[in-house]
Amino acid sequence: MTNDEALMLEFQRGSRAAFEELYSRYCGPLYGFFRRRLENPQRAEDLAQETFLALIRAAPRYEPRSLVRTYLYGIGLKLLAVEQRRVIRDGASAELVDEPATGDSPETALWVRQALMKLDVSEREILMLREYEQLSYLEIAELLRLPVNTVRSRLFRARMALKNCLDPNSAILDAKSTETDTSAPAAAAGGEACNA
């Protein structure tokens, strides 16, 4: 399988197939990246598209110094920051809101999201980049301009905080392991004080 950097260089030289391959690889992950951070699914779609547009415009200047994946998520983070500023300026809530979740256990997903929202912003971002975008410590460090050791320690703190958030009734962990229904509101109430 051709790596992303070679594809990007082929795209730079005019290969549409290379761009299509890159698009098919990263469209879903980028949409997931924005979707988990924004309440509006349409904006998530738009921003995923704008990320690719920025990639197209930046293609002539592209040099294979860093991974395309890191490059794309770097663009994504900048677009996300702009979007969040816009949301705050317009007075809408930037927080994740309760909405129908997909998957086998929507209550569990809802509680996980609520637990994540209780984490410190920087720790949450690192945790999400690691768990959902599957970025390595080095890539996260490069994206957020942090030392790798800081990423490591913050990730540990985030996981411990999240564990405490999810622990009180052990509902999430039990729900995931047994796939039984859990009482999300009750469990969420139990985790109110986490990360305080």
Place this chain on the structure above:
Amino acid sequence: MAYLDGELPVEEAARAAAHLEACHQCQALAAELKDVSLALTAWEIEPCNPQVRADMATALEEQTGVDVVGAGGGRNWFVALLDRPWAPFAAAAGVGALAMILVLMVPSNPSHNAAPQMALRVVPSEADRGPLDLFKAGPSAQRVVGGVPGGTPNSGAADIQLPATSTSPTARATGGKASAAQRTPMIARTAELALTTDNFDRTRAGLEEILRRHQGYVGDLNVASPAVGQRRLTATLRVPADQLEPTLAELKTLGRIESESQRGEEVTAQFVDLEARLANARTTEKRLTELERQHTGKLSEVLELETEISRVRGEIESMDAERKLLTTRVDFATITMALKEEFKAQAQFVPNSVGTRFRNAAIDGYQSVVNGVVEFLLFLISYGPSILLSVAVMFFPVRWLWRRLRSK
């Protein structure tokens, strides 16, 4: 935690795994952290909407020609800019400035002002449809081609033609070949890796095994093994370009990573240029050879032709060698590896056995006797004659003096 994420080198991971087997507290913590990761997977996202791709095509069309500075710009900052209270004044000032610039530029050729700022242009097309809906959304299907506004789609194989890297005039002269070679980028890849290991011999054997497995070879290898201190190895390894990443991944498992870097140098333009110059030189050589065969003039002119042919052949050989070198650089990636052994201080002195000490003492004694005799003989040979002469000279005066004193 880095162990659970697979971010530890093999050696440290092995140590962590060993510790985890023995430590119940860490086992419990690891299980909890794994459960946290597992719980996070409950938050799933619906798949990407196929409609998105059509939207992107529309957005592409909307934004074509807008030069975005930086990667994070886009419509957002533009819209945000328009919302500012001072935006109308700034816009008016901008229009005024633009008008002045246009007035100043009128005498010049407008075609020169059509700078290639526009990287992409979207034009309707029914023919070229890729696997993405983005490019085949029914009646509004679009094809991205290079050029300036008003241009026509190029007939080349590639549809999206971004500004190409500059090529030399000679390369452009051989357009067909150049464009064919430009389809696939040529990248000379290099990587640098510094490792520390606690088992130098095993790591070195592992290094050779990895190279053998990936059809690589050692370009250069130096090992420093001081009697006291760390052993160090520096090597330049060459591996097939497509094997660089798996090779690096395996090399990283040989020890703790001190530093790592990778670099890719694109040499496509250089290669195309070289090929064009080579083709030109070969044509020149052929013409000169033909001229020499048909020439019936003066000998000096024939000699001049011979000299010129030799010069061109020298250039061809030189360029050919350069081309081969370039190809090798592209085909084989270079890994510069520095390996050092962890410093292990000797905590205790281990004395020799008694037998060895007696043997060493006997050898020392024998050597000192032999040295003493040799030194004595050397002294006699060196100073004996002088002493004898002195004695001979002094003998009679001393005896006379002695006798005279005794007679008193």
